[in-house]
Amino acid sequence: MIRIKREICTGCEICISSCPYGAIEMVEDRAFITEMCNLCRACLSACPVGAIIETEESRLPTTDSRLMDFSGVWVFAEQRRGKLHDVSLELLGEGRRLANILSTELSAVLIGSNIEKEAKTLIAYGADKVFVADDPSLSDFHDDSYGHILAGLIEKEKPEIILSGATSIGRSFIPKVAARLRTGLTADCTRLGLDGKILHQIRPAFGGNIMAVVICPNRRPQIATVRPRVFKKPIPEKGRKGKVIKVHVPEDISLRTKTLEFVKDLTSTVNISEADVIIAGGRGLGDAKNFRLLEELAEALGGAIGASRAAVDAGWISYPHQIGQTGMTVSPRLYIACGISGAVQHLVGMQSSDIIVAINKDPDAPIFKVATYSIVGDALEVIPLLVKKIKEVRG
Amino acid sequence: MNIIVCIKQVPDTSEVRINPETNTLIREGVPSIVNPFDMYAIEEGLRIKEMIGGKVTAISMGPPQALEALKEAFSLGVDEVILISDRAFAGSDTLATSYTLSKAIEKIGLFDIILCGKQAIDGDTAQVGPELAEHLGIPFVTSVKKIDEIREGYLRVHRMMEDGYDVIETRPPALLTVVKEINEPRPPSLKRKIQAKNLQVPVWRKEDLDVDEKRLGLKGSPTQVLRIFPPEIKGERKILEGNLEEQIYKLVSELKGLGIL
Numbered sequence: 051m052i053r054i055k056r057e058i059c060t061g062c063e064i065c066i067s068s069c070p071y072g073a074i075e076m077v078e079d080r081a082f083i084t085e086m087c088n089l090c091r092a093c094l095s096a097c098p099v100g101a102i103i104e105t106e107e108s109r110l111p112t113t114d115s116r117l118m119d120f121s122g123v124w125v126f127a128e129q130r131r132g133k134l135h136d137v138s139l140e141l142l143g144e145g146r147r148l149a150n151i152l153s154t155e156l157s158a159v160l161i162g163s164n165i166e167k168e169a170k171t172l173i174a175y176g177a178d179k180v181f182v183a184d185d186p187s188l189s190d191f192h193d194d195s196y197g198h199i200l201a202g203l204i205e206k207e208k209p210e211i212i213l214s215g216a217t218s219i220g221r222s223f224i225p226k227v228a229a230r231l232r233t234g235l236t237a238d239c240t241r242l243g244l245d246g247k248i249l250h251q252i253r254p255a256f257g258g259n260i261m262a263v264v265i266c267p268n269r270r271p272q273i274a275t276v277r278p279r280v281f282k283k284p285i286p287e288k289g290r291k292g293k294v295i296k297v298h299v300p301e302d303i304s305l306r307t308k309t310l311e312f313v314k315d316l317t318s319t320v321n322i323s324e325a326d327v328i329i330a331g332g333r334g335l336g337d338a339k340n341f342r343l344l345e346e347l348a349e350a351l352g353g354a355i356g357a358s359r360a361a362v363d364a365g366w367i368s369y370p371h372q373i374g375q376t377g378m379t380v381s382p383r384l385y386i387a388c389g390i391s392g393a394v395q396h397l398v399g400m401q402s403s404d405i406i407v408a409i410n411k412d413p414d415a416p417i418f419k420v421a422t423y424s425i426v427g428d429a430l431e432v433i434p435l436l437v438k439k440i441k442e443v444r445g
Numbered sequence: 446m447n448i449i450v451c452i453k454q455v456p457d458t459s460e461v462r463i464n465p466e467t468n469t470l471i472r473e474g475v476p477s478i479v480n481p482f483d484m485y486a487i488e489e490g491l492r493i494k495e496m497i498g499g500k501v502t503a504i505s506m507g508p509p510q511a512l513e514a515l516k517e518a519f520s521l522g523v524d525e526v527i528l529i530s531d532r533a534f535a536g537s538d539t540l541a542t543s544y545t546l547s548k549a550i551e552k553i554g555l556f557d558i559i560l561c562g563k564q565a566i567d568g569d570t571a572q573v574g575p576e577l578a579e580h581l582g583i584p585f586v587t588s589v590k591k592i593d594e595i596r597e598g599y600l601r602v603h604r605m606m607e608d609g610y611d612v613i614e615t616r617p618p619a620l621l622t623v624v625k626e627i628n629e630p631r632p633p634s635l636k637r638k639i640q641a642k643n644l645q646v647p648v649w650r651k652e653d654l655d656v657d658e659k660r661l662g663l664k665g666s667p668t669q670v671l672r673i674f675p676p677e678i679k680g681e682r683k684i685l686e687g688n689l690e691e692q693i694y695k696l697v698s699e700l701k702g703l704g705i706l
Contacts, residue, residue, distance in 0.1 A: 051535075070456065071508070072475075086508040089536030089663050090670055190611075193575070193585065218606045222587040225575035229540060234667030237570040254676065256567055257458035262673045269667040306584035307615045310601070314609040321607040327705070351706070369590070369626035370605065375458070375566055376481050376625045384705050398458070402676075405703065407696065422682065423696055427689050435690060439697040443706060 051105055052089060054081045058101035068096035070256070117247075119208055120270040123149040126200065126214040126224070127158040127172055127180070130191070134168050136283060136324060137215030139175045141276060143284035144242060145213055146176035151244050152210070155179060159203060161196050163189035166294070173292030175284055180292060181207075185299040190309040193223040198303050201227045209271050211249055213242075216275035217323070228273050234266030235273045238379075240280050240402075249274065257375060257398035278324045279381060315370055322371060327353030327384045330373055330400070331361055334389020334410060334429055338366035343433045344388060350440045356380065356400075358390045374399035388429040392417025409433070446499035446557040446595075446617070448490040449550060450523065451577070452483040454507050454514035455567040479514045482562025485623045488630040490560050491522050493595060500524045502553060506534060506546055509648075516641040520633035526644070527553070531651040536663030539568075543576035545661060548654040550581060557617040558600075563588055563624050574622035585620040586613050590627050 061079045068074075073086035074093060081101070093102050125145045128135040142158065149156040157179040158172040169180040183199045196219075204212070204227070214220040216238045228235035236251035240261075243250035249272040251264045266272040322328055329348045331341055341355070348355050355371055362372040373380055375395040385403035390396060392408070392415055400406070401420045408421035409429045418424045425432055456475045479487075490501040503518035505511045506529040515526035529549045537545065550556065559578070564571035571587070578585035590610060591603040595617075604611045605624055651661065659665060683699070685692040700706050 073508075085532055085535075086510065087535055088508075090673075092673060095672075197579075218588060218604075221571050222575060225539070225572040226579045226585075228572070229543060229576035229579035232540065232667070234538065234540065235570075235572055236668060237568075237572060250671070255569070255673075256456070257569070258676060259458065260673050261676050263671040264668050265671050266668050306619075307586065307613050310612040310614055312606070312609060312611050313603075323607050369624070370607075372625070379569075384700070405700075405705070423685055423699070424682075425685060425689070425692055425696065432689065432693065435693050436697070439693055440706060443697050443701055 052083050052087055052091070052093065053103055053105050054083060055101045055103060056080045058099055060099055060101070062098065064098060065093045065096050065102060068093045117268070117270050120210040121152075122155045122157055122207070122209040123152065123211045124204075124209040124213070124271075125156070125158045125177070126212065126220065127160045127168070128215050128217060128219055129160065129162050129165055129168060130219070132162065132165055132168075134171060135215055135217060135278075137217060137276070137278040138172075139283045140278070140281040141213045141215065142172065142175040142177055144276070144281045145211075146284065148211060148242065148244060148249075149178075152247065154210070157181060157209070159183075159200060161188055161199055163187075169292075169294045171286070174286035174288055174290050176290075178292050180294050181297050182294060183297040183299050187303070187305075188299065191219050191223075192305055192307055192309070193226055194305050194307065195303045197223045197226040197230065199297065199299065201230045203297060204231060204271060210247065212271045212273045214273070214275050216277045220275050224273060224275055231271070233269040233271060233273060235275070236264045236266070237275050239274045239276045242274065242276075248272075254402075257394075258379075258401060259398070277379070277381070315368070322354045322356050322373065322378055322380050325354035325380070325382050327351045327386075328356045328373070328380055328382045328400075328403075329353050329386045329388065330356035330358065330390060331367070331388045331429070332358035332390030332396075333360040333364070334391070335361065335366070336389070336430070338364075340430060341367055343430065346437050347386070347433050350437050350444075351384070353382075353384070356385075358393075358396050387417050387421070388433060390417055391415045392420065446493060446497060447555050448493055448499055448501045449553065449556050449559045450483070450486050450490045450501060450503045450518070451546060451559065451561045451573070452487065452503055452505045452514055452518055453480045453562075453565045454478070454505065454511040455480045455565050458566050477510065477513065479517050480562050480565045480567075482564060482566070482623065482625070484562075484630045485625055485627050486560040486562050487518050487521055487523060488628045489592065489623055490558075491631070492628060493558065493592070497595065499557070502527065504529060504546070504549055504553075506530070506537075506542060506549070508535075512646040512648075515646050516644055517633065519644055520638040520641040521631065522634065522637060526646055528646050528648045529654075530648050533651045533658070533661050536666060537661070538666035538668045539570055539572040539576055540667055541661055541665035543573045544580055544665065545654070545656065546573070546577050547580035548656045549649055550577075552649070552654060558595075559583075559618070559620040561620065561622045563622045571622070574620060578620040581618075581620070583618050583620055584615045585622070586615065587622045589621045589623050592621075592627070
């Protein structure tokens with residue numbers, strides 16, 4: 051637990067504001083840790099005199115010889131309807147880097163129906179081995195079947211690190227696998243590093259306002275999910291050699307869910323979580339029909355359409371396009387915010403984009419604080435001009 | 446139907462900032478709220494009850510102050526609330542949290558549907574729902590945007606995917622995590638708000654649950670936060686000069702220079 055050494059504490063109160071859980075109070079002019087403490091350690095470094103200490107009993111034992119049995123880096127190779135997801139290829143690049151540092155093998159796990167041919171692609175992108183579970187029963191994604199196969203393989207092969215895309219599928223069944231194996235899982239990592247054999251999993255928390263380094267020191271495997279587009283796709287090496295290992299698919303996996311159909315969202319030609327360019331509209335567009343303008347711009351730039359909560363709540367565009375706290379988090383190369391004022395709830399969903407262009411009538415709009423390029427003006431006037439100029443430049 | 450809604454009290458993250466000099470969080474004056482996604486879970490629980498009858502129980506694991514979140518759930522109309530709180534739970538990561546919640550739900554006993562928000566806005570992990578279902582050995586569907594049909598022994602839902610939605614059939618007991626699109630939460634009723642003020646919220650402690658102590662709190666949490674730091678401030682601000690048309694022209698040529706066009 052976290053404790054205050056009263057004899058050292060000077061009562062300066064600095065630690066009080068450092069606590070994200072409001073768990074520090076002043077008692078008789080000295081700091082006191084209340085029951086709100088979540089053991090996050092934020093206060094440890096805040097104390098100027100070192101009066102806050104962590105007592106040993108709260109720590110886990112540090113080494114376990116069984117951890118040494120685990121080796122190898124794995125990437126869950128996601129596919130839907132036979133097509134590999136780009137994030138899996140991106141992760142092979144990062145997985146390769148980690149495997150090289152650890153002097154170990156990189157493997158991919160491919161689950162689906164009639165997908166064995168994709169194993170070659172995974173090898174070209176860096177996998178030394180590909181485990182393929184190919185069976186007609188696996189054509190639709192189900193947490194039960196995919197979870198059963200991946201967890202079973204992990205128990206048998208004992209990899210030390212597993213990476214998966216933080217996609218709808220990855221964020222659904224990877225937690226199930228982690229819970230079954232009683233190991234740690236860190237979601238939505240934006241950077242990975244190694245300290246010896248310990249994976250440093252760096253991820254945003256509190257809506258992106260802070261970054262946390264998360265470790266899983268005493269359990270294996272260490273599992274992380276990573277959002278699409280965080281890592282670069284490596285250059286594939288044609289004719290690269292690797293091993294394809296067929297995984298036995300048991301006939302008796304109990305499936306407690308059934309997919310009746312998939313209904314495609316016709317308004318999204320490019321989905322926002324993977325788009326390089328996003329054109330987002332907000333209240334300032336004034337009307338549903340003005341989203342048409344955004345479509346023209348999106349078409350000219352090959353981008354996807356996003357929206358602020360205000361535009362979604364007004365019914366101008368559907369919820370899957372919503373970016374921000376209660377919608378999607380995106381980080382494209384280019385984000386153009388049109389008529390979006392930039393409430394913090396929106397900013398947390400897009401502020402990590404590489405280049406942000408903000409177009410807004412109000413020069414004091416908070417969106418301009420995060421914008422690389424600011425244009426003060428009516429989006430309805432600016433967008434057509436922008437489309438025209440882009441077309442001119444493109445010829 | 447017996448419906449259990451899991452809710453979490455979270456700091457309003459839009460107001461959390463980090464002090465770049467000390468690398469610590471500035472939390473002063475940051476209010477606590479019910480996690481926004483959980484508000485949709487509460488509303489959906491109430492709607493199921495109104496449609497086919499039953500009882501809605503809201504549970505929350507957290508420090509003593511989390512009872513405020515449960516009182517808010519009560520004022521919205523849930524029948525019963527339970528706080529799961531003990532110092533032994535502090536420092537729980539998603540695995541320890543979901544394990545503890547599963548033990549509380551086993552104590553509640555009979556249930557048909559468990560509803561959770563898709564994720565909490567402080568951690569954004571979206572893991573507790575699926576992990577909880579795994580501990581309980583029940584099926585789950587994440588990111589549910591619509592309950593299409595629900596009756597004794599049958600459930601059909603729409604699961605949001607990146608490019609559309611899946612129509613999925615399952616059988617209760619099952620766990621669903623819900624997204625914003627599923628409904629529009631009602632405002633609290635004034636009468637219940639007044640009742641909530643004096644509500645005695647039952648608190649279940651470690652001793653009240655049939656738990657393996659090694660799986661609780663920090664000891665039961667495989668992941669640890671090593672340290673925190675402020676996000677790098679990205680990119681520079683670039684000025685576009687001239688009248689509107691000149692600014693746009695400049696922007697387009699800059700984007701071209703960056704290889705985006």
